[in-house]
Amino acid sequence: MRKGMFALAAAGMLAAGSVAACGGGDSNTGSGSTGGASASGKVGVILPDTASSQRWSTADNKFLKAAFDAAGVQADIQNAQGDKSQFQTIADGMISGGVKVLMIVNLDSGTGKAVLDKAKAAGIATIDYDRLTLNGGANYYVSFDNVKVGELQGQGLVDCLTEMKASKPVVAELNGSPTDNNATLFKQGYDSVLKPKYDDGTYAKGPDQSVPDWDNAQAGTIFEQMLTQNKNIKGVLAANDGLGNAVISVLKKNKLNGQVPVTGQDATVQGLQNILAGDQCMTVYKAIKQEADAAAALAISLAKGEQPSTATGSIKDPESGKDVPSVLLTPKTITKANVKDVIADGFVTKEEVCTGSFAALCTKNGIS
Numbered sequence: 001m002r003k004g005m006f007a008l009a010a011a012g013m014l015a016a017g018s019v020a021a022c023g024g025g026d027s028n029t030g031s032g033s034t035g036g037a038s039a040s041g042k043v044g045v046i047l048p049d050t051a052s053s054q055r056w057s058t059a060d061n062k063f064l065k066a067a068f069d070a071a072g073v074q075a076d077i078q079n080a081q082g083d084k085s086q087f088q089t090i091a092d093g094m095i096s097g098g099v100k101v102l103m104i105v106n107l108d109s110g111t112g113k114a115v116l117d118k119a120k121a122a123g124i125a126t127i128d129y130d131r132l133t134l135n136g137g138a139n140y141y142v143s144f145d146n147v148k149v150g151e152l153q154g155q156g157l158v159d160c161l162t163e164m165k166a167s168k169p170v171v172a173e174l175n176g177s178p179t180d181n182n183a184t185l186f187k188q189g190y191d192s193v194l195k196p197k198y199d200d201g202t203y204a205k206g207p208d209q210s211v212p213d214w215d216n217a218q219a220g221t222i223f224e225q226m227l228t229q230n231k232n233i234k235g236v237l238a239a240n241d242g243l244g245n246a247v248i249s250v251l252k253k254n255k256l257n258g259q260v261p262v263t264g265q266d267a268t269v270q271g272l273q274n275i276l277a278g279d280q281c282m283t284v285y286k287a288i289k290q291e292a293d294a295a296a297a298l299a300i301s302l303a304k305g306e307q308p309s310t311a312t313g314s315i316k317d318p319e320s321g322k323d324v325p326s327v328l329l330t331p332k333t334i335t336k337a338n339v340k341d342v343i344a345d346g347f348v349t350k351e352e353v354c355t356g357s358f359a360a361l362c363t364k365n366g367i368s
């Protein structure tokens with residue numbers, strides 16, 4: 001931590017007042033804290049929204065709560081519903097309510113940093129959950145290898161196009177929110193797979209656009225325009241299942257679903273059903289239970305005034321240049337052949353996925 005603090009100060013990225021605040025946060029997270037080993041402070045968690053991905057309402061909340069409950073640590077988990085001022089209001093309430101640890105999934109780096117700065121000034125330890133807050137200076141970061149997520153998406157699309165024997169397909173890219181650092185990393189990953197194909201003429205590069213705030217409805221509008229302008233789109237790199245579903249809805253209207261492979265991410269019930277139906281090529285399963293458990297373990301140590309030992313990796317904040325101690329987990333590709341693995345892992349249930357017309361598809365694909 002101390003090394004990070006000096007790096008940050010040396011980089012001169014923060015106003016003088018914030019550097020002083022950083023010192024306050026540092027003493028709280030270090031061994032300087034005098035709280036008894038078993039006495040634990042409260043943890044505050046702010047999730048981003050419930051619309052950009054099903055995960056925030058169905059998975060993260062549930063797994064984080066279970067981890068804190070199991071440890072007997074009090075946690076206040078709230079969701080900002082995509083509203084940046086609501087995000088700040090929740091944070092202010094948690095800070096004045098005396099949380100010892102604040103964990104956030106930012107809605108953008110600017111507002112995320114404002115909250116982290118306030119927390120640090122109040123001597124509260126901070127964790128970036130899933131999304132790195134650029135120049136935010138959180139004490140810890142827990143996420144997946146997000147460049148790897150993108151590589152799996154790129155490779156998944158290549159595999160589907162190869163299987164369909166597509167010849168010089170036009171590939172459209174529908175990226176995540178331009179204000180989400182993860183979206184940048186996902187794109188870095190899938191472009192590392194797709195760009196060589198564009199360059200050597202195997203694929204033709206089609207439209208390439210970001211979706212503000214990962215807004216699924218806007219994704220539909222954007223893709224509709226893409227398809228109107230380029231009827232020849234033969235593959236779509238969609239950055240998550242929500243964007244993928246928006247694309248699939250437009251393809252359905254044009255009777256093109258199933259003929260144009262579409263990628264996704266998050267292994268949501270909707271994404272898995274789209275895969276079983278043959279409308280979605282793949283998704284990326286990120287074991288959110290592992291992510292929630294890892295973040296909760298850090299938060300619990302910090303809430304008890306202990307120095308965590310589990311953040312063995314680190315990631316460089318590209319804006320501040322500072323290394324943030326991190327836990328980075330491994331994502332996994334899901335296609336029709338292994339939808340059953342996501343169910344076996346307990347992430348979604350068979351009952352959720354295999355409803356109505358999906359029952360027969362589940363049986364056909366070995367989901368029993």
Ligand code: BGC
Pocket residue numbers: 052053055130131176180182183214240241265266
């Ligand atoms: C998360 C994805 C999610 C997306 C939209 C990203 O930061 O890593 O899992 O689909 O945000 O909420």
